[in-house]
Amino acid sequence: MSSINSERSQLIDHLIGQLKLSSTRGILFHQTLADFLGLNITDHKCLGFLLEEGPQTAGKLAELTGLTTGAVTGVIDRLEKAGYVNREKDPHDRRRVMIAPAMDSQARMGKLFLSLYESSVQMSSQYTDQELNVILRFITESSQMMLQETDKLKQLIETKPSE
Secondary structure, three states: OHHHHHHHHHHHHHHHHHHHHHHHHHHHHHHHHHHHHOOOHHHHHHHHHHHHHOOEOHHHHHHHHOOOHHHHHHHHHHHHHOOOEEEEEEOOEEEEEEEEEOOOHHHHHHHHHHHHHHHHHHHHOOOOHHHHHHHHHHHHHHHHHHHHHHHHHHHHHHHOOOO
16 A cells, blocks of 8 residues: 555656746746847746736736736836837726737747647647646646745745844
8 A cells, every 4th residue: 555655656746846847948948038039037928918918007917927016117118118018098098008019019929939839739639638638627726826835935025024
């Protein structure tokens, strides 16, 4: 019985190790992509949020990313200067300013992600629908867990005594 537990423990440890490696490789991929675009990694990821979620207020972008509103203002300024986003008046409330991806931002980014997308589709095709659903559930739950762990770290930062 203990060998089964040991084998399962080793399998879980190997899985966690591969998740860490995948995360690191993902970070390095996005850093390389940001370098190619002439952006820092934070600006690149904020642009990604805007491309995925659509136009947002600066406050909502701060909420989505966990950055301060001051930091987000700097991000928006840099992205606007580089031609990736535009500040637009909210059509429903002219007092609000929406940050929207520039018209060609999706095309510029899409070209760079095409190879990764195609490789992901090819890799996924070797799995059954049932296996893909298990993988999808695992990735979705892992993503939610990372949000929760990030929140825990933020709470530690907020309660950390000053030195």
